[in-house]
Amino acid sequence: MAKKQEFVKEITSREENFSQWYTDVILKTQMVDYGPVKGTMVIRPYGYRIWELIQQQLDARFKECGVQNAYFPLLIPESLLKKEAEHVEGFAPEVAWVTKGGHEELAEPLVVRPTSETIFCDMFSKWVQSYRDLPMKLNQWCNVMRWEKSTRPFLRTSEFLWQEGHTIHSTQEEALEMTMQMIGVYGKFAEEVLAMPVIIGQKSDKERFAGAVATYSMEAMMQDGQALQAGTSHNLGQHFAKVFDIKFLGKDGVQEYVHQTSWGVSTRLIGGLIMTHSDDRGLVLPPRVAPIQAVVLPIAMHKEGVIEGAEKIVESLKAAGIRTEFDTRDQSAGWKFNEWEMKGVPVRIEVGPRDLEAGQVTIMRRDTLEKSVLPIEGLAEAIVDLLDDVQEGLLCKARGYRDERIFEANDLDELREAVEDKHGFASTMWCGSRECEDLIKEKTGATSRVMPFEQKCHGDKCVCCGKPATVNMLFARSY
Amino acid sequence: MAKKQEFVKEITSREENFSQWYTDVILKTQMVDYGPVKGTMVIRPYGYRIWELIQQQLDARFKECGVQNAYFPLLIPESLLKKEAEHVEGFAPEVAWVTKGGHEELAEPLVVRPTSETIFCDMFSKWVQSYRDLPMKLNQWCNVMRWEKSTRPFLRTSEFLWQEGHTIHSTQEEALEMTMQMIGVYGKFAEEVLAMPVIIGQKSDKERFAGAVATYSMEAMMQDGQALQAGTSHNLGQHFAKVFDIKFLGKDGVQEYVHQTSWGVSTRLIGGLIMTHSDDRGLVLPPRVAPIQAVVLPIAMHKEGVIEGAEKIVESLKAAGIRTEFDTRDQSAGWKFNEWEMKGVPVRIEVGPRDLEAGQVTIMRRDTLEKSVLPIEGLAEAIVDLLDDVQEGLLCKARGYRDERIFEANDLDELREAVEDKHGFASTMWCGSRECEDLIKEKTGATSRVMPFEQKCHGDKCVCCGKPATVNMLFARSY
CATH class of the missing domain: 3.30.930.10 (Bira Bifunctional Protein; Domain 2)
Structure with a gap:
């Protein structure tokens, strides 16, 4: 362990x-x-x-x-x-x-x-x-x-x-x-x-x-x-x-x-x-492609009724079409928390004896690491909604992250700064020539990505040669 | 055409x-x-x-x-x-x-x-x-x-x-x-x-x-x-x-x-x-693996209401989970009959103006080529049942065909006769030796297939060497 x-x-x-x-x-x-x-x-x-x-x-x-x-x-x-x-x-x-x-x-x-x-x-x-x-x-x-x-x-x-x-x-x-x-x-x-x-x-x-x-x-x-x-x-x-x-x-x-x-x-x-x-704890998986969407962890498993109570919850989640794992392995709760966080399971559901008594469970969502308490009654529907929230939240967060890192670049220096110092994409005007494309690669390590369908206009001069530009092109370092 | x-x-x-x-x-x-x-x-x-x-x-x-x-x-x-x-x-x-x-x-x-x-x-x-x-x-x-x-x-x-x-x-x-x-x-x-x-x-x-x-x-x-x-x-x-x-x-x-x-x-x-x-007309596909389980053919398509009536039927079949094709191509009914028979579609459903008036359709099942008439009301359920019948019928027919062609063989002659003249499998007693297995192949073209889990006993002598047999082995020519 x-x-x-x-x-x-x-x-x-x-x-x-x-x-x-x-x-x-x-x-x-x-x-x-x-x-x-x-x-x-x-x-x-x-x-x-x-x-x-x-x-x-x-x-x-x-x-x-x-x-x-x-x-x-x-x-x-x-x-x-x-x-x-x-x-x-x-x-x-x-x-x-x-x-x-x-x-x-x-x-x-x-x-x-x-x-x-x-x-x-x-x-x-x-x-x-x-x-x-x-x-x-x-x-x-x-x-x-x-x-x-x-x-x-x-x-x-x-x-x-x-x-x-x-x-x-x-x-x-x-x-x-x-x-x-x-x-x-x-x-x-x-x-x-x-x-x-x-x-x-x-x-x-x-x-x-x-x-x-x-x-x-x-x-x-x-x-x-x-x-x-x-x-x-x-x-x-x-x-x-x-x-x-x-x-x-x-x-x-x-x-x-x-x-x-x-x-x-x-x-x-x-x-x-x-x-x-994903983050420093490991994977963060969008629910729609997560092999396991929810993991149910019985807490104090040996206590009477815990396994049975948790099992009922597992069945109700599965019946609602949620890909659910029931983790009854003989390991500490802390160990399991780490494991499932690392594996990026979108929702963790803790079921302990006191929870069961109070007719509720403790939830943690992987994307925000927020904990909350939900009633057992209607839990499956609530989890379905929660998974939708996680899915949407991830897209929204990623979009915000990306949008903050697309920088307008009007010359080679700004282009280099955008990709090297600011770790982002450079949105440029470009003359369309292979010479400029090659020179940009040589000077900044960035390659042309796409001429976006949604064209932006930052003026009329090529980011590299200064001659008339024909198109808005994104440059970035790439995989 | x-x-x-x-x-x-x-x-x-x-x-x-x-x-x-x-x-x-x-x-x-x-x-x-x-x-x-x-x-x-x-x-x-x-x-x-x-x-x-x-x-x-x-x-x-x-x-x-x-x-x-x-x-x-x-x-x-x-x-x-x-x-x-x-x-x-x-x-x-x-x-x-x-x-x-x-x-x-x-x-x-x-x-x-x-x-x-x-x-x-x-x-x-x-x-x-x-x-x-x-x-x-x-x-x-x-x-x-x-x-x-x-x-x-x-x-x-x-x-x-x-x-x-x-x-x-x-x-x-x-x-x-x-x-x-x-x-x-x-x-x-x-x-x-x-x-x-x-x-x-x-x-x-x-x-x-x-x-x-x-x-x-x-x-x-x-x-x-x-x-x-x-x-x-x-x-x-x-x-x-x-x-x-x-x-x-x-x-x-x-x-x-x-x-x-x-x-x-x-x-x-x-x-x-x-x-x-499959048969001389082409494919015969078991419904559970048929890409198209039912084809709906409108007859006299140009007549008022036929396409619409047939379309409703198609929708009801699809809603029942039946893989359905709606064939409205500009070809004769005869041509389409041939085409879908060749392609092995388990059930053909003809929908003509008189059928619609009478609230019924004409069905042909591919496996037996039998025609029948079914009411439009409750058709999807009837087709689901019919597909089950076809599936079962095919297994039953194939099993009958096979069982008639497994012949007990007690010597090499009978073995050869079983595989060559009677085009079947030979069920034999075998001593288990490689020599006999090779000799059988040489003399009859048959190879050992399996020692069935459901062992039969036809005596105690090897079909080839006549020495004591240890096991019931099927021999056949094979792909």
């Missing part, structure tokens, strides 16, 4: 070392562990349950958009990957190659998918004949692999889990609409389910997906002021359609190329929600 | 060529397609939806057994795979090797997991300290790869989707109990959800999993009389624990090795359910 309590206290504070704090939190809560191959992670049950809850809720939203799930092969022939020039250039440096099957060398090397545009295109070209076959809106939940040099669990690993949507349409307008719809779905999901506020906008040409016409992204601010690209939606235009020959017979009897989109979010979202909400 | 109707008629009959019939059914219903790499498959939405329904219902049953989901890395270092001698010998000939990451050769080659015992063991050895950490019951839903020479979609492909459960326990008894519990879960699932009757028993030493102490399997009979191994559960004993050093401190303060199990089912189940129920 002593050992374990110490364990909890071993979490480094965010102030002292944010990066170490993150590592402590994810390892000590047993969300994840390092795999035997460098750069890989094992997602343990407590982390994986969060992914399952993300999947369920996001998948339902996809299905509402008419998207159907499918599964495409892991291995892609080199020749397919190479078809779209910009795409292969972007991905070739970071793919893993299968060169041997059983005891034989393969005639053609295969890549472990880093993303699946090419193999979807290959099949689309077989499946589509006429406008009647369109739109085709597919998605897959799968693993992908990118051979990264520098890795961190959830944020950047050589293998990760994600979903990738791939759709084809008969018109440019429809493809653009789909691209926008999906980044919108992601944004709403991030805010409503993960309680993670995001800024949505378009990426610069430098930062867009290899092979896309335009990439849209949602960017979140972590508690260290760095940006996390949390989801992207690409308008692929007809780039892939032309090299993969995905044609359809239009209503007018003319052969045309399809217009395409792709979009994805990954287990990176888990890293994002941790770095958005 | 003409083209499509022909399409439907192109399904080869089972009588004529069972194997071609299977291929026709899965391709023409768009369940699956061939991937660009030989031996791979693309699971299309209609096939994948079945897998999702299997996953949901099986996963809930796992969770009831206290199993938690996790995710382990795809790539396994060669050195890990090699630790357990029998295991590597079994799998090495059929693994895919990653030898290059980005532009660099890897120092140690990595295998794409053919199964994950070794990597689970590697992590278990880090995670387990004392008996308090046990049992640990993990499962993952993932892709695996086996470099097969001869492949068929769903039945045997170089990549497939599956779940693999891995558990560790403090006692031998508990591990054995878990092994049995899981093969039991599989068997109940196969019968209750897939309506696929199975025979459960133990595998011969020759057929057991590489590295296991004992393998238990469920075997189903396809309509051509061949056996399909549809799920396995392995008692791994302490084989892996010893080579991976998975030790725990017992209650008595002594270090001991854990006792281990693993168990899995795969997308092969989809192939199994097709070959169990």
Whole structure:
């Protein structure tokens, strides 16, 4: 017991070392562990349950958009990957190659998918004949692999889990609409389910997906002021359609190329929600993705009627659809308090003999650490409401935190100050040139994040070169 | 239209060529397609939806057994795979090797997991300290790869989707109990959800999993009389624990090795359910895994009130939780009948103007092709009941079919006759020797399937050598 309590206290504070704090939190809560191959992670049950809850809720939203799930092969022939020039250039440096099957060398090397545009295109070209076959809106939940040099669990690993949507349409307008719809779905999901506020906008040409016409992204601010690209939606235009020959017979009897989109979010979202909400005691989980939403702790368990009384409460919570844990382990209350706080369970419910006598329980909410007393009668309904409050409170707090850390920057000095001294985002006017974008990176370490859909105007001069600016761009250091 | 109707008629009959019939059914219903790499498959939405329904219902049953989901890395270092001698010998000939990451050769080659015992063991050895950490019951839903020479979609492909459960326990008894519990879960699932009757028993030493102490399997009979191994559960004993050093401190303060199990089912189940129920018109799907359980076809759609009347029916079915499709496409009723029969939708509901006037609809159930008339009032409840009937009817029919084709065989001739002439399983007495098992394979093409838990006795002599028999063994040709 002593050992374990110490364990909890071993979490480094965010102030002292944010990066170490993150590592402590994810390892000590047993969300994840390092795999035997460098750069890989094992997602343990407590982390994986969060992914399952993300999947369920996001998948339902996809299905509402008419998207159907499918599964495409892991291995892609080199020749397919190479078809779209910009795409292969972007991905070739970071793919893993299968060169041997059983005891034989393969005639053609295969890549472990880093993303699946090419193999979807290959099949689309077989499946589509006429406008009647369109739109085709597919998605897959799968693993992908990118051979990264520098890795961190959830944020950047050589293998990760994600979903990738791939759709084809008969018109440019429809493809653009789909691209926008999906980044919108992601944004709403991030805010409503993960309680993670995001800024949505378009990426610069430098930062867009290899092979896309335009990439849209949602960017979140972590508690260290760095940006996390949390989801992207690409308008692929007809780039892939032309090299993969995905044609359809239009209503007018003319052969045309399809217009395409792709979009994805990954287990990176888990890293994002941790770095958005958690604190020096450990995880703080938004109720909608918390594996355990409420933990019931019987106090003085050995006293007559306590276990039975607490059990009744557990049953009523479960019946109300609350993911409830009943902790009857033989440990001290103090030890359990620490454990469940570290694990970020949104609500703790203490049930002692005196509580039961008085027909009440003691509640602690994890986000504010506030305690209160609630009557047992109608408790389940009260907890449902409380969980909604916690969910809303987390979003509100994170939004306030972020909004305070977006600074208008009118020159390079102010930009550097915003990201380096003030640990935030710089909202700038930008001329749109690659030269300025590169120079900003060199001088400040910040990269362009997005041109927000909600454009702000801070004048008419580029933050870097002083020439006429065309757009409001957010710059930040990023994960 | 003409083209499509022909399409439907192109399904080869089972009588004529069972194997071609299977291929026709899965391709023409768009369940699956061939991937660009030989031996791979693309699971299309209609096939994948079945897998999702299997996953949901099986996963809930796992969770009831206290199993938690996790995710382990795809790539396994060669050195890990090699630790357990029998295991590597079994799998090495059929693994895919990653030898290059980005532009660099890897120092140690990595295998794409053919199964994950070794990597689970590697992590278990880090995670387990004392008996308090046990049992640990993990499962993952993932892709695996086996470099097969001869492949068929769903039945045997170089990549497939599956779940693999891995558990560790403090006692031998508990591990054995878990092994049995899981093969039991599989068997109940196969019968209750897939309506696929199975025979459960133990595998011969020759057929057991590489590295296991004992393998238990469920075997189903396809309509051509061949056996399909549809799920396995392995008692791994302490084989892996010893080579991976998975030790725990017992209650008595002594270090001991854990006792281990693993168990899995795969997308092969989809192939199994097709070959169990489907017919010359195409798919016949058990309602519990049918992507669409009822299709509503408005007849004479252009007539006033038909669409509206049919729509109300659709809404009431959906409200009752029935997966319902409303087919208002501009095609003839005959074309739609063919299409939905081919796709195996359990219940077709025709709604015409005269039906609506009379307050009734015309129903056809796919399994028996019987038509009937039902009142619109209370229709949803009636369809729920009908779907239950279909589900039960399919299991009953398949069980009858199978039971008629299990033949007692007392010598090699009778065994050959059972599998070759009568297209069934041979129930035999067997001495247990590898020599007889090999000779039977050579002479009859049949392999040992299982020693059923429900042992039959047909005498005391081995079907092959005539020496004293120790056990009742099923032999059959198999997928």
